[in-house]
Structure formats: structure tokens, C-alpha cells
Amino acid sequence: MQTTKTLGEFIIERQSQYPGSSGALTLLFSSIRLAAKVVHREINKAGLVDITGAAGEENIQGEQQQKLDVFANDRFKTALAARGVACGIASEEEDNYVTFDEGHNKDAQYVVLMDPLDGSSNIDVNVSVGTIFSIYKRVSPTGEAVTEADFLQPGKDQVAAGYVIYGSSTMLVYTTGNGVNGFTYDPSLGVFYLSHPNMQMPQDGRIYSVNEGNYIHFPAGVKKYIKYCQEEDLASHRPYTSRYIGSLVSDFHRNLIKGGIYLYPTSSSYPNGKLRLLYECNPIALIAEQAGGSASAGPNQRILDIKPTELHQRVPFFVGSKNMVAKVEEFLG
Numbered sequence: 001m002q003t004t005k006t007l008g009e010f011i012i013e014r015q016s017q018y019p020g021s022s023g024a025l026t027l028l029f030s031s032i033r034l035a036a037k038v039v040h041r042e043i044n045k046a047g048l049v050d051i052t053g054a055a056g057e058e059n060i061q062g063e064q065q066q067k068l069d070v071f072a073n074d075r076f077k078t079a080l081a082a083r084g085v086a087c088g089i090a091s092e093e094e095d096n097y098v099t100f101d102e103g104h105n106k107d108a109q110y111v112v113l114m115d116p117l118d119g120s121s122n123i124d125v126n127v128s129v130g131t132i133f134s135i136y137k138r139v140s141p142t143g144e145a146v147t148e149a150d151f152l153q154p155g156k157d158q159v160a161a162g163y164v165i166y167g168s169s170t171m172l173v174y175t176t177g178n179g180v181n182g183f184t185y186d187p188s189l190g191v192f193y194l195s196h197p198n199m200q201m202p203q204d205g206r207i208y209s210v211n212e213g214n215y216i217h218f219p220a221g222v223k224k225y226i227k228y229c230q231e232e233d234l235a236s237h238r239p240y241t242s243r244y245i246g247s248l249v250s251d252f253h254r255n256l257i258k259g260g261i262y263l264y265p266t267s268s269s270y271p272n273g274k275l276r277l278l279y280e281c282n283p284i285a286l287i288a289e290q291a292g293g294s295a296s297a298g299p300n301q302r303i304l305d306i307k308p309t310e311l312h313q314r315v316p317f318f319v320g321s322k323n324m325v326a327k328v329e330e331f332l333g
């Protein structure tokens with residue numbers, strides 16, 4: 001009987017392909033895996049226990065912090081600090097980056113950036129949400145405290161990136177630069193199983209995801225692209241289907257499997273775009289490109305080439321099937 005590979009077995013198997021690897025990245029993934037299981041459990045109880053209410057505080061984005069946001073942030077932070085393989089983290093829920101100074105963390109080689117619970121406003125209405133993470137090698141000297149430069153690296157230098165989607169099933173999807181693989185969680189055993197090996201994003205798609213409520217504030221090129229999606233042209237399978245969940249991880253994951261494009265352009269509320277470059281756009285962009293798709297902030301603005309200037313920097317975001325992203329760039333150009 002063919003036994004399905006677990007995430008742990010897959011990581012160890014892949015690690016053996018890098019003779020020089022110290023196993024630190026394997027440990028890092030095991031902490032992410034553990035935190036994902038804990039967050040999965042709490043999300044699936046969210047309706048039952050009093051942790052879905054707002055925590056009464058606002059994060060640096062000025063967004064009401066949901067208790068589950070705070071819970072998820074704490075769990076990932078604790079798990080990452082515990083293994084001694086990360087020397088610091090940056091998070092949507094933390095105003096500044098967090099230095100792990102204790103003991104052997106200072107000698108650790110990796111920094112992790114994350115959105116611990118993206119789309120958390122959907123929790124109260126039982127819509128799927130996600131965790132997004134991005135991993136870099138530190139650039140500051142080992143043994144010293146991390147610096148902001150460790151976090152302000154372009155997305156093309158990511159060592160690994162991934163997301164956890166807490167949906168009808170919980171899945172972990174990640175890349176280390178050699179393709180994209182998806183693992184589905186079996187809560188009865190507490191194990192992630194390889195369910196989506198070598199994920200490939202279709203070059204074309206028929207789904208577009210955008211909050212059309214902001215239409216009047218969109219740049220002209222985006223308005224033209226949306227009209228293009230809605231025109232009838234049977235040869236190119238238009239009109240396309242509009243699907244917008246309000247949760248980046250969920251919209252992206254569907255488009256990764258079926259083909260499609262996700263757009264978050266500039267708008268009056270978000271003159272630089274809403275999504276954060278470091279811990280939303282960069283990790284999703286790396287996954288998209290590794291699966292054969294693409295991600296840009298506009299014509300000739302590949303997301304992974306952008307040199308970050310601040311931790312919570314926002315950018316316009318167009319990500320998905322390669323030919324669909326190229327088309328919207330054409331309209332924007």
C-alpha cells in the first residue's frame with residue numbers, strides 16, 4: 001500500500017539534498033508546523049470560546065486586534081524562539097521587529113516575517129483565514145542582535161516562504177525555491193500529509209479576485225482590466241468569474257489550483273495599496289513564481305525585486321496566472 005509522505009519526512013528527504021545543510025531550516029519548519037497545529041485547534045473552537053472578540057487594542061495598521069490575531073502571533077513567536085534557529089521575527093501584529101536574544105538564538109542564522117492570521121476579520125463569520133510566513137538568512141553578523149537590515153531584504157532573497165490556510169481543511173503550502181508543495185492536515189493524527197506535490201499555477205485562468213467596491217478609486221488601467229474581464233469573448237473564455245473571499249490566502253490558494261488573478265490596487269483608502277510587502281506580498285509572490293505564475297506591483301515592478309524601505313510598507317499587488325498578470329500590466333502600462 002502506497003503510504004502518503006508526511007511533512008516531516010518530506011522536509012528531511014529534501015534536506016538530504018543539501019549536504020551542507022545544518023538542519024536548522026528543518027527545525028524552523030518544525031516550529032512553524034507545531035504553531036500551525038495549535039492555531040488550527042483554536043480557530044476550530046473560535047465559535048465556542050471567548051477568543052474571537054476584539055482584543056481591545058489596535059495593531060500598527062490601526063486595525064482592531066482580534067484575540068485570535070494576538071493568540072496566533074504569540075504561538076508562532078513562542079514556537080520560533082523555542083527552537084533556537086531564529087534570531088528575530090517581524091510580524092503584522094508587532095509594531096517593530098522582535099529580537100530573540102536569549103542563549104543560542106543569537107547565533108541563529110534565520111529571521112522570520114509573518115502575518116500570523118491574515119483575514120482575521122473573517123473569523124467571526126466562519127470564513128477561512130491564513131498564516132503567511134517568509135524566511136531569510138540574516139545579513140548582520142552572527143552572535144549579535146538582529147538589525148532592521150535583516151528584515152528589509154528583497155523578496156528574491158527569501159530562503160523559504162509559505163502559508164497555512166485554515167479552510168474546509170487546514171493545509172500548509174510552501175517553497176524553498178525548488179517548486180511548491182501542499183500538505184493537508186489530518187487532525188485525528190496531528191500530521192500534515194503531502195496531498196499536492198509540485199503545485200503548478202495554470203498560465204491562464206478565468207477567475208479574477210478584487211474588491212470591486214473600490215472600483216471608482218482604482219487607477220484607469222485597473223478599471224479597463226476589470227471591464228476586459230467582464231466583456232463577452234468566447235474565444236478567450238470571457239466574461240471571467242468574479243470570486244473575492246476577503247482573505248488573501250484563500251483567494252490566492254484557489255487561483256493557484258484553478259488559475260486566476262488577485263488584485264489589490266491603490267485606492268483612496270490605500271494610496272500605496274493595502275497589502276504589506278514583507279509578510280504578505282513577498283511570500284505569496286515567491287510561491288506564485290515557483291508555481292509558474294507571477295506577481296507585480298505594476299508594469300516592470302516585479303514584487304520580488306522591490307527593495308523594502310520599512311517593515312510595514314504597503315504596495316499594490318497583482319498576483320496569479322502569468323498571462324493574466326501580464327494582461328493587467330499591459331492595461332496599466
Ligand code: P6P
Binds near residue numbers: 246247
Ligand atoms: P478589503 C485581509 O485584511 C487582507 O489583508 C487580505 O487578506 C484580503 O485579501 C484584503 O485584506 C481584503 O481587503 O479592503 O477588500 O476588505
